[in-house]
Amino acid sequence: MASLSRADHEAGAASPRLPADHPGVNKLFAVLAYGEIAAFYRLAEEAKMAPDLRGRISMASMAAAEMGHYELLRDALEGRGVDVVAAMAEFASALDNYHRLTTPSTWLEALVKTYVGDALAADFYLEIADGLPDEVADVVRAALAETEHSQFVVAEVRAAVTRSSKQRSRLALWSRRLLGEAITQAQYVLAEHDELVDLVVSGTDGLTQLTGFFDRVQRTHDKRMRELGLI
Amino acid sequence: MASLSRADHEAGAASPRLPADHPGVNKLFAVLAYGEIAAFYRLAEEAKMAPDLRGRISMASMAAAEMGHYELLRDALEGRGVDVVAAMAEFASALDNYHRLTTPSTWLEALVKTYVGDALAADFYLEIADGLPDEVADVVRAALAETEHSQFVVAEVRAAVTRSSKQRSRLALWSRRLLGEAITQAQYVLAEHDELVDLVVSGTDGLTQLTGFFDRVQRTHDKRMRELGLI
Numbered sequence: 325m326a327s328l329s330r331a332d333h334e335a336g337a338a339s340p341r342l343p344a345d346h347p348g349v350n351k352l353f354a355v356l357a358y359g360e361i362a363a364f365y366r367l368a369e370e371a372k373m374a375p376d377l378r379g380r381i382s383m384a385s386m387a388a389a390e391m392g393h394y395e396l397l398r399d400a401l402e403g404r405g406v407d408v409v410a411a412m413a414e415f416a417s418a419l420d421n422y423h424r425l426t427t428p429s430t431w432l433e434a435l436v437k438t439y440v441g442d443a444l445a446a447d448f449y450l451e452i453a454d455g456l457p458d459e460v461a462d463v464v465r466a467a468l469a470e471t472e473h474s475q476f477v478v479a480e481v482r483a484a485v486t487r488s489s490k491q492r493s494r495l496a497l498w499s500r501r502l503l504g505e506a507i508t509q510a511q512y513v514l515a516e517h518d519e520l521v522d523l524v525v526s527g528t529d530g531l532t533q534l535t536g537f538f539d540r541v542q543r544t545h546d547k548r549m550r551e552l553g554l555i
Numbered sequence: 556m557a558s559l560s561r562a563d564h565e566a567g568a569a570s571p572r573l574p575a576d577h578p579g580v581n582k583l584f585a586v587l588a589y590g591e592i593a594a595f596y597r598l599a600e601e602a603k604m605a606p607d608l609r610g611r612i613s614m615a616s617m618a619a620a621e622m623g624h625y626e627l628l629r630d631a632l633e634g635r636g637v638d639v640v641a642a643m644a645e646f647a648s649a650l651d652n653y654h655r656l657t658t659p660s661t662w663l664e665a666l667v668k669t670y671v672g673d674a675l676a677a678d679f680y681l682e683i684a685d686g687l688p689d690e691v692a693d694v695v696r697a698a699l700a701e702t703e704h705s706q707f708v709v710a711e712v713r714a715a716v717t718r719s720s721k722q723r724s725r726l727a728l729w730s731r732r733l734l735g736e737a738i739t740q741a742q743y744v745l746a747e748h749d750e751l752v753d754l755v756v757s758g759t760d761g762l763t764q765l766t767g768f769f770d771r772v773q774r775t776h777d778k779r780m781r782e783l784g785l786i
Contacts (some may be wrong), residue, residue, distance in 0.1 A: 361608075363617045368599035371622055377592075377647070378640050381625075384595045388622035409609050416608070 332555040340484035344457045354411035362419045370434040393467040400463045422509040439477040455526035465516035496554040579750035585642035591625035591651045609671045627756040631694045653740040670708045672688040675737045686757035713784040727785040
C-alpha cells in the first residue's frame with residue numbers, strides 16, 4: 325500500500341522519542357491488533373460481492389495477511405505482558421463503527437475501501453511510528469507491511485472508471501467518505517486515549533502540528549485517488 | 556488433527572505407486588485447494604456464532620491457516636503448469652454442497668464441524684497420499700499439516716458435553732451427520748473423476764479395498780468422537 329512519502333516522514337524524524345515503555349505503546353499495538361481482526365472479518369464479508377472465484381480468493385488472501393499481522397502484534401503485546409484480547413476491547417466500538425458506516429454496496433466500492441482504507445491506516449500509524457523507539461516502530465511497520473494484493477485492486481478499479489465516468493464520480497465520492505469516516509473515528513479514539521495523543525504529538529513535533537498530521541493524511545489520500553484513476 | 560493410525564497407513568504402504576504426472580494428481584491438488592477456500596469462508600461465516608472475541612479470533616486464525624495451505628497447493632499446481640482457479644471449478648459444487656448441508660446452528664456445532672471436518676478431510680487425503688510418489692505426497696501432507704488450534708476446540712467441546720448429556724447426544728448426532736455428508740460428497744466426487752479413483756485405488760491396494768477405505772475413515776472418526784467426549 326502507498327504511504328506517506330519519505331520527505332513527509334523526514335519532517336518528523338527529529339522529534340523527541342518516547343520511551344518504549346510509554347503506556348501509549350500498548351494502546352497503539354492494541355488498536356492496530358483490533359484493526360486487523362476487524363479488517364479480516366470485513367474482507368471475508370465483502371468478498372461475497374466478488375463477481376467470481378478469483379475475486380473471492382484475492383479477498384481471502386488479503387484477509388489471511390491481516391491475521392499474520394495480528395499475530396505479530398499479539399506476540400509483541402504478550403512480550404510486554406499484555407493480554408491482547410482484553411487490551412483490544414476498548415477500541416472495538418470505534419473500529420466497528422468505521423466499518424459499519426462504510427459498508428460497501430458494490431464490489432468496486434469494496435475494492436476501493438480495501439485499498440484506501442489500508443493505506444489510510446498505514447498513514448496514521450506510520451507517522452506515529454516515526455516518533456517511537458525503533459523496537460516499537462519496527463513492530464508497527466511490520467504489521468503494516470505492504471501486501472502483494474494491492475495491484476489487483478488498482479488494475480480492476482482503473483479499468484472500471486476508465487469505462488464509466490459515472491463510476492468514477494461515484495467511487496471518488498465513496499473514497500472521500502472513507503477518508504472522512506476514518507478521520508472522525510481516529511479523532512474519537514484520540515479524544516478517549518491521552519496516551520495515544522502523546523504518541524501522535526511526539527511523532528508530529530508537538531500538538532500545534534496535529535492539524536498538519538491530518539493535512540498530510542489528506543494529501544496522501546489524494547495521491548492514492550489518482551493511482552486509482554478517481555481524480 | 557488426528558489421522559489414520561500408522562498401522563492403518565502401513566496396510567497400504569506396499570501398494571504400487573502412480574507416476575507424479577498421473578492426471579489424477581492435478582485433480583487431487585485442485586480439490587484440496589478448493590477445500591481450503593471453502594473452509595476459509597465457512598469458518599469466517601461460522602465465527603459469527605462465537606460467544607466472544609476470543610472465539611472469533613480463533614476462527615479467524617484457523618481460516619488464515621487454510622489460506623496458507625491453499626497457497627501451497629496453488630504453487631504446486633502452478634509448478635505443474637495448471638491454473639488453480641480454472642482447475643478448482645469442477646469441485647466447487649460437491650464441496651459447497653457439503654458445507655451447505657452441514658451448516659451449524661450453534662457455536663458448539665461449528666466447533667465440532669471444524670474439528671471433525673478437518674480430520675475427515677485429512678483421513679481421506681492422507682490415505683490417498685500413501686499411494687503417491689513422495690514429491691506429490693509431501694505437498695498433500697503439508698497442505699493438511701496440523702494447525703495449533705484444535706486443542707482449543709477439544710477443550711471447549713469436552714467442557715460443554717461434560718456439563719450436559721443433552722448436548723452430548725445432540726453433538727454426537729451432529730458428528731455422525733458430518734461423517735455421512737462427507738462420505739456422500741466424496742463418493743460423488745469419485746464417481747465423476749476416474750483419475751481420482753485411480754489414486755484412491757492405488758493408495759488402498761485395489762478397488763476391492765475401496766469399502767475398507769471408507770471403513771477406516773469411519774473408525775478414525777469414532778476415535779475423534781471419543782476425543783471430543785461424544786461417545
